[in-house]
Amino acid sequence: MSKQDKKTSLEEITRIIFPTDITPREVGVLLEHIAKSLNCTFKYQEQVNHSIQPEDSKVTHNHETIRMDGMIHTIPPSLTILSFGLTRVLTDKESLYSALKFFTTPGYDIEEINPPELLLMDKIGQAIDTYFTSP
Numbered sequence: 001m002s003k004q005d006k007k008t009s010l011e012e013i014t015r016i017i018f019p020t021d022i023t024p025r026e027v028g029v030l031l032e033h034i035a036k037s038l039n040c041t042f043k044y045q046e047q048v049n050h051s052i053q054p055e056d057s058k059v060t061h062n063h064e065t066i067r068m069d070g071m072i073h074t075i076p077p078s079l080t081i082l083s084f085g086l087t088r089v090l091t092d093k094e095s096l097y098s099a100l101k102f103f104t105t106p107g108y109d110i111e112e113i114n115p116p117e118l119l120l121m122d123k124i125g126q127a128i129d130t131y132f133t134s135p
Helices: 012-013 026-039 113-133
Strands: 014-021 040-057 058-074 081-089 096-103
Touching: 012 014, 012 096, 012 113, 014 026, 014 113, 026 040, 026 058, 026 113, 058 113, 081 113, 096 113
Parallel strands: none
Antiparallel strands: 014 096, 040 058, 058 081, 081 096
16 A cells, blocks of 8 residues: 555544445355455354245245444464444345444544554455455
């Protein structure tokens, strides 16, 4: 990243917008890519909404992932932990996600964020860029 491209606001650093919306399954593949690329561990959860509705003479079962969030941590000897959530896009057909957002302490300025955390956020952003640009 050149000096000219350097992210300067907390929002720019903590929110990584995907070039295209992805499904919950694709989120899992993306997180796997990041884990392999950076030798780190993800622990995340999905909140799924289930519905059962009668249609004609049968019953339809639907499920939709309505929330995804978790934690990432680097593997020792240097341990850095980040919490994150995914930004959901509302659609009629399926759950889609458009960004990864790191959670930080409310009210903190960029200078108050631990440098190893900022570095890990940047590396994750680079890994996400690679994921979407690689064939």
